[in-house]
Amino acid sequence: MIIKFISVYLFVGVLLLSFMFVNSFVRGNSSYTKAFGVFCLTTQVYLLGYLLEINAGSLEDMFFWNQVQYFGIPFFPALWLIVSILYTGKGKYLKGVGGIVVFIIPVTTFFLRLTNGWHHWYYSAVILQEFRGINFMLLTKGPWYFVQIAYVLTTLFISTWIYYQRYQNSTGDEKMQFRLLLLASGLMYLAMPLVAVNAGGIGIDYTALILPPCILLLYLSLTQYNFLEIKDLARERVFEESGTGLILLNRFYRVVDYNDASIAFFRWFDVSISEEQLKILLADQPELLNCVMESKTQVFHFSVDGEVRYVSIHSRDVQNKKEIVGYLISFEDVTERETLKQRLIEMANTDELTRLNNRRRFTACAEAADLRARRNHENLSVLMMDIDFFKKVNDSYGHHGGDAVLRDFAAMLADTFSGTDIVGRIGGEEFAVVMLNTDAKKAVSKAEVFRKAVAEKMIIHEDQAIRVTVSIGVAELSEATADFDALMNCADRALYKAKNSGRNQTVLLKKT
Numbered sequence: 001m002i003i004k005f006i007s008v009y010l011f012v013g014v015l016l017l018s019f020m021f022v023n024s025f026v027r028g029n030s031s032y033t034k035a036f037g038v039f040c041l042t043t044q045v046y047l048l049g050y051l052l053e054i055n056a057g058s059l060e061d062m063f064f065w066n067q068v069q070y071f072g073i074p075f076f077p078a079l080w081l082i083v084s085i086l087y088t089g090k091g092k093y094l095k096g097v098g099g100i101v102v103f104i105i106p107v108t109t110f111f112l113r114l115t116n117g118w119h120h121w122y123y124s125a126v127i128l129q130e131f132r133g134i135n136f137m138l139l140t141k142g143p144w145y146f147v148q149i150a151y152v153l154t155t156l157f158i159s160t161w162i163y164y165q166r167y168q169n170s171t172g173d174e175k176m177q178f179r180l181l182l183l184a185s186g187l188m189y190l191a192m193p194l195v196a197v198n199a200g201g202i203g204i205d206y207t208a209l210i211l212p213p214c215i216l217l218l219y220l221s222l223t224q225y226n227f228l229e230i231k232d233l234a235r236e237r238v239f240e241e242s243g244t245g246l247i248l249l250n251r252f253y254r255v256v257d258y259n260d261a262s263i264a265f266f267r268w269f270d271v272s273i274s275e276e277q278l279k280i281l282l283a284d285q286p287e288l289l290n291c292v293m294e295s296k297t298q299v300f301h302f303s304v305d306g307e308v309r310y311v312s313i314h315s316r317d318v319q320n321k322k323e324i325v326g327y328l329i330s331f332e333d334v335t336e337r338e339t340l341k342q343r344l345i346e347m348a349n350t351d352e353l354t355r356l357n358n359r360r361r362f363t364a365c366a367e368a369a370d371l372r373a374r375r376n377h378e379n380l381s382v383l384m385m386d387i388d389f390f391k392k393v394n395d396s397y398g399h400h401g402g403d404a405v406l407r408d409f410a411a412m413l414a415d416t417f418s419g420t421d422i423v424g425r426i427g428g429e430e431f432a433v434v435m436l437n438t439d440a441k442k443a444v445s446k447a448e449v450f451r452k453a454v455a456e457k458m459i460i461h462e463d464q465a466i467r468v469t470v471s472i473g474v475a476e477l478s479e480a481t482a483d484f485d486a487l488m489n490c491a492d493r494a495l496y497k498a499k500n501s502g503r504n505q506t507v508l509l510k511k512t
Contacts, residue, residue: 003054006209010051011344013212015337017044020219022243032086036222039079043211045072050208057352063126066139070113074106074148076211077155084159084181087222088166105151112144122148160185180221184214245331251324253278253293265311265331268302288313292329299334310338351425353403354410362424363484366434369422370484373436373477380477381443383433384491385413388469388503390429397466404461405468412457416450432488440476440508447472447506455504469504471495476508 021040024033049069056062081102085093094102109122116122125140163185167178187210245262247255255275266273269285282289291298297314312334318326349361357365366382373380387393387409394402406429413431417423422434435443451470459466473495481487494509501507 007051007055007344009212010047010208011340014044014048014051014340016212016216017041017047018337020215024219024222031091032083033222035079035082035086036218039076039083040215042072042075042079043215045069046076047208047211050205055347059126067113070110074109074113075103077152078102078106081155081159083218084162088162090162102155105147109144109148109151116142156185156188177221180217184217184221187214187217247273247329247331248318249278249327249329251326253327255281256326262331265333268304268309268311291315292327295327299338301338308335309333310335351410354406354425356410356414356431357422357424359424359426362422362426362432365422366424366432366488367484369434369436370477370487379437379439380487381435381438381440382475382477382487382491383435383443383447384426384473384475384488384495385431385433386471386495386499387429388471388499390468393466393468397461397464401461401464401466405459405466408457408459409454409468409470412450412453416446416453432491440474443474443476444506444508447474451504451506471498471503472506473498474506474508 017040021037021044024037024040046069049065049072053062053065053069056065082094085091112119112122121142121144123139123145124142127140160182163178163181167175167182188207190206190210242259243261245265246259247262248257250256254277255273258273263273266281269282269288271281271285273281278292279289282292288300290296291300291313292315295315295317297312299310299312301308301310303309310333312332314330314332316328316330317324318328349358350356351358356362370380372378387405390402390405393405397404406425410425410431413423413433417433417435420436422436424432426432435446438446451472454468454470457467459468473491473493475481475487475490475494477487481490490509494507497509498505498507
């Protein structure tokens with residue numbers, strides 16, 4: 001449960017940082033906004049690497065994603081300091097040698113972490129630790145790790161001192177702004193001792209957990225409480241220079257203005273934008289038109305130059321004091337966010353070794369199919385399969401050999417049972433298939449074809465030929481099975497009978 005909570009939290013943090021990177025770096029014009037944009041980017045790499053680390057299945061994968069994090073970890077303290085220096089008008093200290101000094105320790109940390117396997121100066125030991133059924137990577141700190149921690153504390157202290165001095169001499173909204181900046185800096189101090197002493201004893205990176213709200217506070221202070229001339233410049237330039245497509249409609253949904261970015265988005269829809277009624281422009285895109293007309297926020301996907309792209313479309317009212325006078329439609333490219341979201345969903349639903357549905361996903365799909373079949377009075381059959389004597393395969397060829405057998409078996413299973421069939425790995429060497437609109441006779445026939453194919457298949461692993469067989473139990477949906485669990489139990493009993501009767505055979509559990 002704790003891993004799921006942290007994963008969702010980090011995923012939201014990565015999306016938030018992506019948004020702030022685009023707004024602060026790509027659209028920013030001042031030196032401190034560009035520095036803040038790079039700061040968001042390095043922190044985004046850090047959080048994404050940690051997200052993938054805690055969801056990795058092996059120590060090797062965890063260590064790899066931990067290493068990826070160090071494309072961001074060493075540099076965010078330096079960038080934090082640089083933002084504070086530039087924002088408070090002290091940029092002269094970064095000219096010449098000053099700018100180089102700030103990055104000496106981060107660059108050294110970066111290379112020492114990448115080469116840690118040769119000298120162990122950064123991490124002296126790496127072990128996998130289990131806590132309440134969850135695997136965590138516990139890293140024993142080397143001497144340079146504490147140099148990096150001291151550097152982080154130093155940069156944080158200097159930044160805090162810079163903001164505090166400015167706070168002392170500020171008034172009004174500017175004072176509120178520097179209160180937020182001080183609060184953001186103060187939160188970071190909470191993470192340092194927790195990481196240093198490994199609070200909880202399970203290697204949680206508290207810095208990664210505290211960074212998103214800190215950066216959000218920084219972002220809010222730099223945008224919500226800004227100097228008036230910057231606000232005026234933003235109002236003047238946001239429409240024309242925005243990377244987001246913006247279209248202004250009158251209250252009759254006729255296009256009255258649009259920026260250059262919107263032209264590119266309309267090419268995704270195979271439409272040339274012009275000052276015309278929106279329902280005419282989007283006549284071939286009824287779902288998109290409906291999204292705008294009903295003021296929804298919705299994500300659509302299109303094929304652009306052979307690549308799938310995602311765009312988020314949002315409509316908002318433009319009002320004067322009394323009534324709605326028009327609508328502002330925004331189009332934002334969210335391909336990276338949606339791709340990452342789909343990847344995370346796939347990771348959550350797919351068995352890592354076989355790429356089949358994992359038990360949770362299989363059960364959810366199968367139960368839904370079972371309910372539809374009962375409601376519509378359709379045929380449905382379940383196959384339970386178990387690779388015969390799989391323990392002997394592991395004992396004879398090692399776990400790598402066993403994994404090779406499972407992968408090849410799963411590939412054959414996916415090729416044989418496709419289309420509407422639901423295929424999943426239930427656990428270990430056990431697999432299951434739900435066959436929609438299939439009676440017991442057809443299910444047994446298909447199962448026999450697969451069983452014989454498995455028996456004839458020669459699996460090559462490290463120049464060794466491995467042969468296996470499979471036992472299959474078949475059960476058909478009937479009034480005797482109250483729910484899907486009951487149907488699975490019937491198939492399981494049939495499988496048990498097949499194994500007790502000599503294995504390498506298909507057994508149908510007769511209706512009672």
